Amino acid sequence: MAHQVTLIPGDGIGPEVADATVRAVQAAGADVEWERVDAGLNALEEFGVLLPSEVFASLEATRVGLKGPTATPIGGGHQSINVALRKKLGLYTNFRPVRMLPGLKTRFHDVPVNLAIFRENTEDLYSGLEHEIIPGVVESLKIITNSASLRIARAAFEYAHREGRCKVTAIHKANIMKMSDGLFLKCCREVSAAFPAVQYNELIVDNACMQLVMRPETFDLLVLPNLYGDIVSDLAAGLVGGLGIVPGANLGEHHAIFEAVHGTAQDIAGKGLANPTALMQSAVLMLAHLGERDAAQRLQGAIERVYAEGLHLTRDVGGNAPTAEFTDAVVRYAQA
Numbered sequence: 001m002a003h004q005v006t007l008i009p010g011d012g013i014g015p016e017v018a019d020a021t022v023r024a025v026q027a028a029g030a031d032v033e034w035e036r037v038d039a040g041l042n043a044l045e046e047f048g049v050l051l052p053s054e055v056f057a058s059l060e061a062t063r064v065g066l067k068g069p070t071a072t073p074i075g076g077g078h079q080s081i082n083v084a085l086r087k088k089l090g091l092y093t094n095f096r097p098v099r100m101l102p103g104l105k106t107r108f109h110d111v112p113v114n115l116a117i118f119r120e121n122t123e124d125l126y127s128g129l130e131h132e133i134i135p136g137v138v139e140s141l142k143i144i145t146n147s148a149s150l151r152i153a154r155a156a157f158e159y160a161h162r163e164g165r166c167k168v169t170a171i172h173k174a175n176i177m178k179m180s181d182g183l184f185l186k187c188c189r190e191v192s193a194a195f196p197a198v199q200y201n202e203l204i205v206d207n208a209c210m211q212l213v214m215r216p217e218t219f220d221l222l223v224l225p226n227l228y229g230d231i232v233s234d235l236a237a238g239l240v241g242g243l244g245i246v247p248g249a250n251l252g253e254h255h256a257i258f259e260a261v262h263g264t265a266q267d268i269a270g271k272g273l274a275n276p277t278a279l280m281q282s283a284v285l286m287l288a289h290l291g292e293r294d295a296a297q298r299l300q301g302a303i304e305r306v307y308a309e310g311l312h313l314t315r316d317v318g319g320n321a322p323t324a325e326f327t328d329a330v331v332r333y334a335q336a
């Protein structure tokens with residue numbers, strides 16, 4: 001029976017990379033039936049709401065989504081659609097594997113970068129609780145809870161144990177935010193005690209950024225509160241060729257939404273220049289989640305073959321190919 005999957009193309013380059021990914025998934029032989037629903041600026045234009053109830057209804061039925069990026073205005077305007085989806089569906093783990101692709105020349109291509117990032121996805125400064133106390137003084141609330149910190153720590157250690165990862169590094173700023181980040185660390189330590197075979201260490205976030213750039217090969221799995229996870233993921237993407245590459249998965253107890261780390265890339269939207277690799281690799285994670293291991297391997301293999309050849313790469317990774325040419329190459333190899 002076909003897998004039903006909710007497809008949210010999103011804003012900016014979203015529809016371009018989503019269309020490319022749908023083609024690639026089909027070429028890999030996966031039996032997926034897409035239920036296409038709009039969220040974001042398209043939905044606002046068409047239905048007058050950013051996140052129509054159809055999106056939740058579809059995800060309630062399918063339990064699995066593939067999502068393009070959605071725009072969030074800076075300094076005002078509407079709240080983030082991602083934050084709303086993650087909170088409402090309890091998608092508490094944001095998993096982002098950061099790996100080199102074969103043949104891709106980056107500043108670090110001689111270094112074996114292979115990171116698993118576990119970002120807490122539901123609280124911290126993303127609580128959206130902000131207010132002006134008196135004119136000129138604004139307060140944003142950073143919420144860290146025992147339960148959310150324990151469950152992301154468990155997700156991280158269980159993954160490390162299952163996938164043979166040797167070391168978990170908890171990243172924090174508990175020297176300054178002694179109570180909130182202190183609680184996050186306390187939870188990580190508590191969970192680490194149940195996994196004696198997995199090495200555990202802690203790093204202050206500023207030092208972690210420096211060391212990630214200087215010695216990325218010394219890191220294995222990172223577990224972070226929401227905000228540091230967001231920032232450090234983009235830094236890590238820079239190690240392996242940029243935002244066009246790195247996939248992600250938002251995972252909860254009952255639902256999963258797969259999406260790239262990157263945003264709407266307004267500077268190249270509608271020009272046919274976007275790199276769909278990040279969403280395609282997110283689809284690889286999705287296929288594995290659905291139990292479609294062969295299709296997942298075929299798609300990953302096809303992407304890697306295109307990179308190893310280096311003939312049809314998009315501009316962001318040093319090539320000249322438009323989105324369609326890169327996609328055609330992936331589709332060809334996925335069908336082979």
Ligand code: NAI
Pocket residue numbers: 013017068069070071072073082243244245259260261262263264265266267268273274275276277278316
């Ligand atoms: P961005 O990721 O959209 O772009 C940063 C830079 O990376 C740009 O130069 C862009 O052209 C390039 N880039 C990103 N993805 C690319 C791809 N697939 N192929 C080629 N080049 C790519 O980040 P920015 O500009 O900070 O954010 C733009 C909007 O996206 C904002 O409204 C932000 O809130 C939203 N956003 C949404 C996310 C989501 O829905 N998951 C995640 C991150 C940002």
